[in-house]
Amino acid sequence: MSLTETTYWVVGASFALYVVIAIRSRASTTQEFYVAGKGIHPIANGMATAADWMSAASFISMAGLIGLSYNGYGGSVFLMGWTGGYVLLAMLIAPYLRKYGKFTVPEFIGDRYYSNTARIVAVVCLIICSVTYVIGQMKGIGVAFSRFLETDYETGLLSGMVIVFFYAVLGGMKGITYTQIAQFCVLIFAYTVPAIFISLQLTGQPIPQLGLGGTLADGSYLLHKLDRILLELGFQEYTIALRGSTLNMAAFTASLMIGTAGLPHVIIRFFTVPTVRAARTSAAWALVFIAILYTTAPAVAAMARLNIIQILQPEAGQALLIEERPAWFKNWERTGLLEIDDKNGDGRIQYHADPNRNELVKLDNDILVLANPEIANLPNWVIALVAAGGLAAALSTAAGLLLAISSAISHDLLKRTLMPQITERQELMASRLAMSLAVLGAGYLGLNPPGFAAGTVALAFGLAAASLFPALFLGIFSQRVTREGAILGMLSGISVTLLYVFQHKGIMFIPGTSFLGDFSPNWFFGIEPNAFGVVGAMVNFAVTLTVTRFTPAPPDEVRRLVESVRVPVS
């Protein structure tokens, strides 16, 4: 069977599984649609959260980001940032919002800050964060289809939309939860199998996390060898190369952590478990399931980088002849992810940090995970599995985001603000309609990606950190914070972050409109735009607390609400 046929079978089987699950878990009440009836076991919810969480960016791009663009150590910001946020979530946010016991994040903000304005501001912040995030997923679906199944991008995107439409509109949170559990199993299997193979080949150690610290066939440590080779090629050493400065790395890590704890599509997953206790254990389990991928990724990054360099340099100091490059190399050149340019005309591919000497002119981050099985000569079914895994990661995250967007519209905007008189049946219908529109909207943006679609995932975290996290945190930990404080805090946090990004990356990311230019000397204390969320969060905190001092205290029922969310019973 050819590779494409195998891939069709594996991907087709995984899709059939999702559809069967969707049919079996239809939602019949708003409670089921928004929070899966609050009956999900904490371990099951942990798995669903992990799938919700790990997007196309985690699955396809992260190892490449670490191994290539961030040259090793610098990529640690993603590893620590995207896992450390769960500690904040488990301690500072999830248990109390679960106790509050309603359906959405803006709903809590609206009730806690006794204001429909606060509710609407929260809905707007939620939509800005989630839409920037969902575009990336839609693109991931289209790209995965077009590369592995040889369809065009549009057909791939439409097939993905049909599947999401089916289980998200039909089953709401209930359908999404059960499909996410299945998707987690697919994606984690697809990620670890090639990693185990490659670790065995290089270090003889089946566990990639240990293989990363293991020894190669020649007896030297893998990381030592990688450091040495990269230094010879003019790069910084893999294990110490900073991303920008220490301050930038700390800010980047903190932004991703705080953003994680403020992203609505993750928070609402904890509304689906039966108790506050279950919300805490569920966060811990989610972290276990996430950590399987996040501790494997740095091993994949280092090992694949070493593999690629060794292929390009079959003997020390001797670059690979262009004619002798392996078949996978030619395959990926066709996709545009790899590109060579024999600048000195010696018929060999020189790989070097100096752009004037480097002849591997294009080496896309995604190559590391996508081509990994081929580089390591793994069988076809493993390659097919990677395709199914990448799609599972993108679909599961897209579904979670779409639910967060549609429930904010049907519940917060319609039921709680504009049309409080609608019945539950009407609201359920409205939520299905909102979900359908969200799927279509996301699909449209995936087909016509606006200028700001590139590299927006990290930005979504910055925006969540600067807007929603402080409002949620202060809403729980302070009884005194007022609606005026929270509203102005959210608005100033998100504006400062957006402005900083726009002034360096262009207004709405349109090239040429960045009035300060994307140059590191102009960065505020050397902090790059993607790492600015933590500064936005500090602005938010400062504004909220200052305004609170000058505005009248919240009414008594708010104080009682805060008291009640802090304690698990009554």
Place this chain on the structure above:
Amino acid sequence: MDAPVSQETRTIYWRENRRLMLILGFCWFVVSLGCGVLWVEPLNHIQVGGFKLGFWFAQQGAIYSFILLTFIYALAMARLEKRLGLEEPDA
């Protein structure tokens, strides 16, 4: 389930909860932003197996510590709730 919780119990529960959060939050900072970023250079002089220690914290150790911290928090809070009679009935 709706038996009123005394103000005193609430206060103790919240105080204990905050104390636990402060301790675990401190550990959270030390293993990630501390060992993984701020003090990574000195730690990198310590070699453990094939890893420089600072690099190991940044790419492996911090994540394992996070798991430990969230489980400790979940268990400690469950015990606290048992002690204070604040256990929720299983739904």
